[in-house]
Amino acid sequence: MASNGRLAGKNAIITGAAGGIGLETSILFTKEGASVIMADISEPALEKALAKVKQLVPSARVETKKCDVSKEAEVKALVDAADAWGGLDIMFNNAGIMHAQDDDAVNTPENVWDLTHNINVKGVWFGCKHAVLALRRNGKKRASIINTASVVALVGAATPQLAYTASKGAVLALTRELAMVHAREGFRFNNLCPAPLNTPLLQDWLGDDQPKRMRREIHFPAGRFGEAVEQAHAVVFLASDESSFVNGHDFAVDGGMTKAYVTPEGPAAPAPQNNAGKDSL
Numbered sequence: 255m256a257s258n259g260r261l262a263g264k265n266a267i268i269t270g271a272a273g274g275i276g277l278e279t280s281i282l283f284t285k286e287g288a289s290v291i292m293a294d295i296s297e298p299a300l301e302k303a304l305a306k307v308k309q310l311v312p313s314a315r316v317e318t319k320k321c322d323v324s325k326e327a328e329v330k331a332l333v334d335a336a337d338a339w340g341g342l343d344i345m346f347n348n349a350g351i352m353h354a355q356d357d358d359a360v361n362t363p364e365n366v367w368d369l370t371h372n373i374n375v376k377g378v379w380f381g382c383k384h385a386v387l388a389l390r391r392n393g394k395k396r397a398s399i400i401n402t403a404s405v406v407a408l409v410g411a412a413t414p415q416l417a418y419t420a421s422k423g424a425v426l427a428l429t430r431e432l433a434m435v436h437a438r439e440g441f442r443f444n445n446l447c448p449a450p451l452n453t454p455l456l457q458d459w460l461g462d463d464q465p466k467r468m469r470r471e472i473h474f475p476a477g478r479f480g481e482a483v484e485q486a487h488a489v490v491f492l493a494s495d496e497s498s499f500v501n502g503h504d505f506a507v508d509g510g511m512t513k514a515y516v517t518p519e520g521p522a523a524p525a526p527q528n529n530a531g532k533d534s535l
C-alpha cells in the first residue's frame with residue numbers, strides 16, 4: 255500500500271467495481287494508497303476484477319463484497335464492512351444500468367423504467383444514506399462521496415433512453431442537495447458526468463456502421479469517445495483532499511462535448527490506455 259499516495263490512509267467503497275469505470279478507479283485508488291472494498295452485483299466478475307487489481311497493485315489492501323445496490327440491507331452491510339478498517343472516508347456510488355429496452359416516452363416499458371430507477375437512483379440514495387450514517391458513527395470530520403451521473407443529464411440526445419436519462423438527472427439533483435445538507439459536517443458530494451466511453455459494448459454496437467458512428471463521434475471535439483481510465487483519474491481528484499473546496503459540482507469528464515457547437519475536422523487525437531486492458535471493460 256502506498257503510504258505517501260494521494261489517498262493514503264483513506265478507506266473507500268466503490269460500487270459497480272467489477273468493470274469499466276469502477277475497475278479502473280479501484281486500480282488507481284489502491285495505487286494512491288486507499289484501502290478499497292470493491293462491490294458489484296456480479297460475483298464472478300468481481301473475482302476477475304479483484305485478480306486484476308492484485309496483479310497490477312500487489313501491495314493493495316483490497317476486498318470484495320457482493321452487493322445489489324437496489325437492496326438497502328445489502329448496501330448497509332457493504333458500508334458497515336468498512337468499520338473494521340475504521341470506517342469509510344470515500345464512497346463512490348458508481349453502479350448503474352442502461353437497459354436495452356429503454357427508449358422514448360412511448361416505447362419505454364414501465365418495468366424497465368422501474369428497474370432503472372431502482373438501481374440508478376435508489377441505489378445512489380442508499381449509498382449516500384449509509385455513508386452518512388457510517389461517517390457520523392466513526393466520527394469523521396471530512397469525507398468525499400462521488401455519484402456517477404452522465405452527460406445525458408446535462409444535454410439532450412435524439413437517441414433516447416428516457417428512463418436512464420431521467421435517472422441520471424435525479425442523481426444530479428440529489429447529490430447537489432446532499433452537498434448543501436452536509437457541508438458543515440465536512441462531507442462533500444459531487445457528481446461525475448462521463449461522456450460515452452469507448453467500451454467493447456459500444457464499439458460492437460457501432461460496428462462498421464459509419465453514419466451511426468459519425469452521428470455520435472462528431473460531437474466530440476477531439477474526435478473520439480472517452481476511456482474509463484480518464485473517468486477514474488477525475489474520481490481520484492474528487493476523492494482526495496486536493497478537491498477540498500469542490501462541492502456540489504457536476505464534473506463533466508467529456509472531452510469538451512457538452513461545451514461544443516462546431517467541432518474540428520481531421521483525425522482523432524490520441525487516447526490513453528486503460529490499466530485493466532480492454533478485456534476487463
Ligand SMILES: NC(=O)c1ccc[n+]([C@@H]2O[C@H](COP(=O)([O-])OP(=O)(O)OC[C@H]3O[C@@H](n4cnc5c(N)ncnc54)[C@H](O)[C@@H]3O)[C@@H](O)[C@H]2O)c1
Binds near residue numbers: 275276323349351452
Ligand atoms: N460507459 C459509458 O459510456 C457511460 C457514460 C456515462 C455514464 N456511465 C455510468 O458510469 C457508471 C459505470 O458504468 P460503466 O460504463 O463502467 O459500466 P459497466 O457496465 O462496465 O459497469 C457497471 C457495473 O455495475 C454493476 N451493476 C449493475 N447493476 C448493479 C446493481 N444492482 N448493484 C451493484 N452493481 C451493479 C455491473 O455488474 C457492472 O460491473 C454507470 O453508472 C453508468 O451509467 C457510463
